[in-house]
Amino acid sequence: MNTQEILTLQQSFAQVEPIADTAASLFYGRLFELDPNLRPLFKADLKTQGEKLMSALKLVVIGLDNPERIIPAVQSLGQRHAGYGVRPEHYATVGAALLWTLEKGLGAAYTPEVESAWENAFALLSGLMQEAAYQPA
Template identity: 50%
Template sequence: MTPEKIALVQDSFAKVAPIAPQAGAAFYDRLFEIAPEVRPMFKDDLTDQAAKLMTTLGVVVKGLTDLPKIIPVAEQLARRHVSYGVTEDQYGPVGAALIDTLSAGLGDDFTPEVKAAWEDAYATLSGVMIAAAYHEETVA
């Protein structure tokens, strides 16, 4: 990711952070709308899950300036998600729900450039996570 794209992601996330609880809830509402098959993976009360999502997203966004430092954390998170039943094809709807949530939350501030930066960030990290969880050889 370019420094410019990283700045766009970080600046736009700073605008979402004050409404983190609402953004987290909106994300899951959108995810379950476009991928209802994932709903059984979650508890009925998503308050804690939404808070964890926004906290994790904040850490990742902050860490974009030092990708080598956050990649091992993302890989570990991805491997853990496999045990929850997450499949490789579910990363697509998660990305779509994220983009839709950011678009709704940022309104006019979600410019085409901001959208492209977020799509790049998600593609980068989801690619790392998918590779770690589903494509790495296990060393015995």
């Protein structure tokens, strides 16, 4: 990711962070609408799960300035999610729910540049997560 994309992510996330609870609720609502079969994978209550989601997003968005620092955490996250039953095909649904949530949360601030930056970030991070989770033994 280039410097401008990282800055775009950080600025857009700063706008979402004040509505973190709403954003998390929108995300999970959309995720389960897109694929109701994912609901059983979430054992914790969705408020707690939403807090974890927003915390992980914040860690990643802030850490993109120095990706070497966050790669181990992202890989570990991928391994944990595989243990919860997340399969590779679920990542596309998560990405779609994330972009939809950002569009709803940011409103007019959800520009093509913002969308592209988040698409690129999600592709990078979900790729790292899947490599760590599903690499052959």
